[in-house]
Amino acid sequence: MLSLLASSAPLFRIGWLTRNRRARSLEARSVSHAAEQSVDDGPSTSGRTAEHSSAAADTPLATDGEDTIASLVTGGSRSGAVDIIRVSGSEAVQIAQRVFWPQGRFRFNWQPRSQRIYHGSAIDSSGRMIDEVLLLAMLRPRSYTREDVIELHTHGGGVCAQRVLRACIEAGARPARPGEFTLRAFLNGRMDLSQAENVLQLISARTATAADSALAGLAGGLGQLVSELRGDLLEILAELEARLDFDDDLPPMDVPALVEDITVLQRDIEAALRTSRQGNLLRQGLQVAIVGRPNVGKSSLMNSWTGTNRAIVTDIAGTTRDVLEAGLTVSGVPITLLDTAGIRSSCDTVEQLGVERSTAAAAAADVVVMVVDAAAGWTDDDGEIFDALWGRDGPGSSSCKVRGPALLVVNKSDLAAGTKQLQLPLLAKETFQAVVQTSAVTRDGLPDLDAALLKLAGAPQLAAGGVSWSVNERQAEALIRAHEALGAVGESIAADVPLDCWTVDLRAALLALGEVSGEGVGEEVLDAVFSKFCIGK
Numbered sequence: 001m002l003s004l005l006a007s008s009a010p011l012f013r014i015g016w017l018t019r020n021r022r023a024r025s026l027e028a029r030s031v032s033h034a035a036e037q038s039v040d041d042g043p044s045t046s047g048r049t050a051e052h053s054s055a056a057a058d059t060p061l062a063t064d065g066e067d068t069i070a071s072l073v074t075g076g077s078r079s080g081a082v083d084i085i086r087v088s089g090s091e092a093v094q095i096a097q098r099v100f101w102p103q104g105r106f107r108f109n110w111q112p113r114s115q116r117i118y119h120g121s122a123i124d125s126s127g128r129m130i131d132e133v134l135l136l137a138m139l140r141p142r143s144y145t146r147e148d149v150i151e152l153h154t155h156g157g158g159v160c161a162q163r164v165l166r167a168c169i170e171a172g173a174r175p176a177r178p179g180e181f182t183l184r185a186f187l188n189g190r191m192d193l194s195q196a197e198n199v200l201q202l203i204s205a206r207t208a209t210a211a212d213s214a215l216a217g218l219a220g221g222l223g224q225l226v227s228e229l230r231g232d233l234l235e236i237l238a239e240l241e242a243r244l245d246f247d248d249d250l251p252p253m254d255v256p257a258l259v260e261d262i263t264v265l266q267r268d269i270e271a272a273l274r275t276s277r278q279g280n281l282l283r284q285g286l287q288v289a290i291v292g293r294p295n296v297g298k299s300s301l302m303n304s305w306t307g308t309n310r311a312i313v314t315d316i317a318g319t320t321r322d323v324l325e326a327g328l329t330v331s332g333v334p335i336t337l338l339d340t341a342g343i344r345s346s347c348d349t350v351e352q353l354g355v356e357r358s359t360a361a362a363a364a365a366d367v368v369v370m371v372v373d374a375a376a377g378w379t380d381d382d383g384e385i386f387d388a389l390w391g392r393d394g395p396g397s398s399s400c401k402v403r404g405p406a407l408l409v410v411n412k413s414d415l416a417a418g419t420k421q422l423q424l425p426l427l428a429k430e431t432f433q434a435v436v437q438t439s440a441v442t443r444d445g446l447p448d449l450d451a452a453l454l455k456l457a458g459a460p461q462l463a464a465g466g467v468s469w470s471v472n473e474r475q476a477e478a479l480i481r482a483h484e485a486l487g488a489v490g491e492s493i494a495a496d497v498p499l500d501c502w503t504v505d506l507r508a509a510l511l512a513l514g515e516v517s518g519e520g521v522g523e524e525v526l527d528a529v530f531s532k533f534c535i536g537k
Contacts, residue, residue: 061146062187068092069180070173072161073151073536083161085152086536088181091172092148093139098171099123099164100135100152112137112150122152122164130167131160145181146188179533183526186518192223193518193529197472200533201283209332210282213470221469225272226517229265229482230510236261237506244500259493262486265509269483272471277458279470285334286457289365291358291389293381296373297411300440302326302339305449323361330450333457338365359401362389367456368406374416374437378424386428394427405456408432409449414439474529475516482512 068089074080087095093112102110102120112118118135134153143149152168154160169175179200186196198217205211236258243253290298303309306326324339340358362368368389372382390406391399410422422435434452438445471479485508492501514520 059141061140062189063145063147063184064090066090066184067174068095068172069176070095070165070168071176071181071536072165073181074161080156082156083154083158085154085161085165085168086176086181087150087152087168087173088143088145088147088176088184089173090148092150093137095168095171095173096135096137096150096152098125099167100133101129102135112139114139114142122154122167124163124167125170130163131155133164141188144190145184146190147184176535178535179530179537182533182537183530186526191218192220192226193521193526194222194226194475194516195220196518197475197529198469199537201472203534203537204283206285206334207282207329207332209329210334212332213279213282213468217469219469222272222471222475223517225268226513229268230513230517232261232265233506233510233513237503237510240499240503240506244503255493259490262490262493266483266486269479269486273476273479273483275468275470276472276476279472281333281457281459282470283472285336286366286453287336287338287364288367288369288453289338289340289358289362290369290371291340291362291385292371293379293385296371296376297440298371299324299339301371301409301411301438302337304440304443305446306337323357331454333454333459335453359389363401363403365402366404367453368402368404369409369453370406370432371409371411372422374410374413374422377422378428383425386425386431390427390431394431406432407434407436407452407456410435410437411440413437413444414442471516474525478512478515482509485509485512 066089068087068091070085070087072083073086074082074084096112097110099122100118100120101123102118112135114137116137118137120133120135121129122131122133124130131154136151136153138144138149138151140146140148152164154164182191182196182199185191186193191199195218198214202211202214202218205214239253290302292298302324306328308326326337326339328335328337338361340361370382370385370389372378389400389402391397391401393399395402395406408424408428410416424432424435433456436445436449436452438449485505488505489502489509492505511520515525518526
């Protein structure tokens with residue numbers, strides 16, 4: 001066996017990853033797959049024959065035989081001009097024929113054509129008109145769920161939509177469960193599980209950058225990467241299993257090339273995992289507490305940073321008595337700023353409560369920004385605040401109340417021209433991971449503050465602009481297990497363990513990657529994913 005491993009004569013495709021793997025970035029993968037997806041699921045073209053369309057429509061679906069479902073897919077706001085009701089399933093067309101009366105001469109035996117819009121009336125079970133509507137028909141497989149889908153566009157305000165939805169249910173549809181339309185799209189192969197999760201991310205996006213990231217994932221970025229990784233693993237596994245049965249008939253295996261192939265796969269997984277922090281920031285945002293002694297310009301800084309007059313600003317120390325919130329977006333990351341009361345000893349009961357809330361806000365924040373006066377420099381009062389929040393022994397000590405990273409803002413730089421450089425105690429230097437000079441009046445230094453904040457949050461690349469897809473916690477957990485399984489393969493090769501042990505770990509990596517895209521996942525995983533959706537999506 002040792003002589004076999006020492007040989008470098010190649011067999012089949014071992015080593016092909018490192019020799020022929022395309023040097024494409026993760027972003028290029030998502031763009032490429034987006035183009036393929038648009039061709040696959042887009043409207044028919046002159047090259048698509050009627051025979052092809054008919055064959056596609058007759059292809060069995062995983063949801064054949066399931067109930068036809070219906071739901072309001074718009075928000076149902078009373079101020080909206082239009083509401084949309086979606087019906088999906090094998091009986092969608094028949095239900096549409098029962099609740100819709102088309103305008104024009106051809107009313108009897110009306111049959112909708114796919115990708116067509118019809119104007120007419122919605123009727124109830126007694127034939128009474130309940131609204132004037134538009135009907136959009138999207139017949140299988142050219143629909144969101146790949147089933148027959150009918151959308152009824154009603155007048156807004158809520159009442160009309162509810163009446164039409166009730167008519168659809170009376171005509172045979174069942175109310176859809178949360179996320180059921182997207183679940184059917186997944187089950188019918190319209191999208192993989194990672195794309196389905198990006199539908200939810202797109203709906204819940206709080207910024208345009210978060211929406212762009214979700215769209216990149218919806219276009220298939222992560223799914224395309226996982227598909228490539230699984231294909232590569234299957235190539236390796238096929239050769240190794242062939243050797244288990246026909247080892248004596250095959251030339252020696254190029255083990256160094258196999259090790260390099262495994263390393264390439266691990267690097268791709270690591271690159272995907274590095275997007276996790278970026279995705280979490282775009283989805284969850286950051287909570288940033290601004291702390292400091294009274295009258296150093298905390299409220300002025302918040303107003304200038306957010307471009308609002310959220311906080312009252314006066315020359316009287318202790319003006320802010322409670323924690324004030326204001327929001328802004330930094331490179332697509334939603335930030336919640338917490339302007340806290342100046343921390344100091346006080347006999348005023350109200351101010352004491354404000355100081356307690358300031359301390360609690362700092363303890364719970366993702367990032368703490370301590371503000372000092374540039375002209376006054378680091379004072380004894382600043383030292384007392386530092387000790388109260390970070391303790392006399394600094395971060396990690398039992399007396400430290402702050403759990404997140406911290407940066408120091410030297411404010412009022414416009415009033416400190418010619419003053420000597422700020423001198424910090426050694427423990428403060430070690431605690432603050434960045435020091436930024438700002439002027440709330442002139443707004444100088446605010447871009448530097450944005451960049452420092454993103455760096456502290458673990459996603460400095462967002463400051464440079466540009467965003468691609470990202471992995472969520474569920475996907476990251478599966479990718480980590482795949483990476484660990486590949487690492488175990490490398491260890492088995494190095495330890496010269498039997499070949500069949502290599503295949504066990506390769507199969508474990510395949511299963512973990514399949515969980516990302518949804519191959520072979522159980523009902524409990526699907527329930528956990530789709531229960532987060534709203535009804536109608």
